[in-house]
Amino acid sequence: IDPMLSLLLGQDNSSPSAQAIIYCAGALKFISAQESVQEALHKKQAVLQLARVLDGANRELKQSESGGLTEEQRDSLSSILVQITGILRNLAEMPASRGQFVEGRVLQRLSPLLSVLQDDGDLMLNVLRIFSKLSHHADCREAMMQVPSCYGDMLELLRTQSSDRMDQVDLPS
Numbered sequence: 687i688d689p690m691l692s693l694l695l696g697q698d699n700s701s702p703s704a705q706a707i708i709y710c711a712g713a714l715k716f717i718s719a720q721e722s723v724q725e726a727l728h729k730k731q732a733v734l735q736l737a738r739v740l741d742g743a744n745r746e747l748k749q750s751e752s753g754g755l756t757e758e759q760r761d762s763l764s765s766i767l768v769q770i771t772g773i774l775r776n777l778a779e780m781p782a783s784r785g786q787f788v789e790g791r792v793l794q795r796l797s798p799l800l801s802v803l804q805d806d807g808d809l810m811l812n813v814l815r816i817f818s819k820l821s822h823h824a825d826c827r828e829a830m831m832q833v834p835s836c837y838g839d840m841l842e843l844l845r846t847q848s849s850d851r852m853d854q855v856d857l858p859s
């Protein structure tokens with residue numbers, strides 16, 4: 687687990703390709719569904735560490751809005767975020783990790799993704815699943831309320847997704 691976390695956090699002193707990071711994050715996401723791995727990740731404070739990755743992603747996405755990222759870079763970042771949020775989604779099921787989600791302000795860091803990367807259905811599904819799992823707890827709901835746009839962004843996403851799906855339905859005349 688340590689080498690994978692180091693790669694994701696950029697602490698391995700190499701310059702891995704985006705594809706290598708996506709692969710590594712995907713492997714970690716896959717194994718993070720196991721309780722023993724979740725416990726190991728919790729002990730390593732992975733939620734807090736991944737919160738820093740989300741910070742970096744949010745900074746890059748702000749650059750993207752001003753033309754600082756190519757379409758390919760934005761797509762790679764989105765693919766990495768799908769895997770990172772998959773790990774967080776798995777860890778959100780672990781009651782002991784809830785404090786790290788609040789302490790690391792993960793919900794506040796995920797919220798901007800709802801408006802910036804709405805077109806990535808897998809990413810949106812992961813983010814909404816994280817919110818859903820954590821919203822059962824008062825401290826997490828309080829954290830969500832700290833982000834004024836959070837609920838509005840979620841409602842807009844649901845509206846957009848719902849209308850997109852309705853456009854695909856072939857209604858009889």
